[in-house]
Amino acid sequence: MVRQCEICNGIIPSRIEIDGSMKLLSNHRKFCLQCSPYGNHNTSKRPVDKLYQCKFCGEEDPVKMAHKGKGRKAYNLCKECFNKDNIERGRKKKQYLVEFKGGKCESCGYSKVFSALEFHHLEAKHKDPQFKNMRYWDLEKAKKELEKCLLLCSNCHREAHEKLLGKI
Numbered sequence: 001m002v003r004q005c006e007i008c009n010g011i012i013p014s015r016i017e018i019d020g021s022m023k024l025l026s027n028h029r030k031f032c033l034q035c036s037p038y039g040n041h042n043t044s045k046r047p048v049d050k051l052y053q054c055k056f057c058g059e060e061d062p063v064k065m066a067h068k069g070k071g072r073k074a075y076n077l078c079k080e081c082f083n084k085d086n087i088e089r090g091r092k093k094k095q096y097l098v099e100f101k102g103g104k105c106e107s108c109g110y111s112k113v114f115s116a117l118e119f120h121h122l123e124a125k126h127k128d129p130q131f132k133n134m135r136y137w138d139l140e141k142a143k144k145e146l147e148k149c150l151l152l153c154s155n156c157h158r159e160a161h162e163k164l165l166g167k168i
Helices: 079-100 132-138 139-146 154-161
Strands: 015-018 023-024 118-119 147-152
Touching: 079 132, 079 139, 118 132, 118 154, 147 154
Parallel strands: none
Antiparallel strands: 015 023, 118 147
16 A cells, blocks of 8 residues: 655655665654655644744744643744733633622722732632742632632732731
8 A cells, every 4th residue: 555645645655764774664654754754753734844833923933933842733833922822811811810709809999900900818828839820720720719819909909918908
């Protein structure tokens, strides 16, 4: 059975000679040696010349790509788009969590700008040490942590830490 490359329809050999020894190619190989050279572990369905291409802006420079870690498509966002996307996801999550806590300062009722609202732990000893990374948590874990908190505007939050708010 002759196997054909999914990109260029070239023939995929079953074995090749490299450095004087015969190497068997996997039966699962989907690309010819032109489109995916031996040893590169390229399993992408994109053409090799488009291996590094940001899905948002189209940037193709490999130096400008952001590596997103194991188990994901490693180079599908440039660093700039990755940062913008990460910031936007963080904003959306905070907005959701602010609404979950009532959407306004529990001390003075301020609600104009959601980025001025902050979470204040009632007891510091019960605060999760990784609380600053809450933007990466799943929603259920974040909600559980926020049950230990008050939603305060930035002014009331500073006053709470200075012990100037009466009820906190």
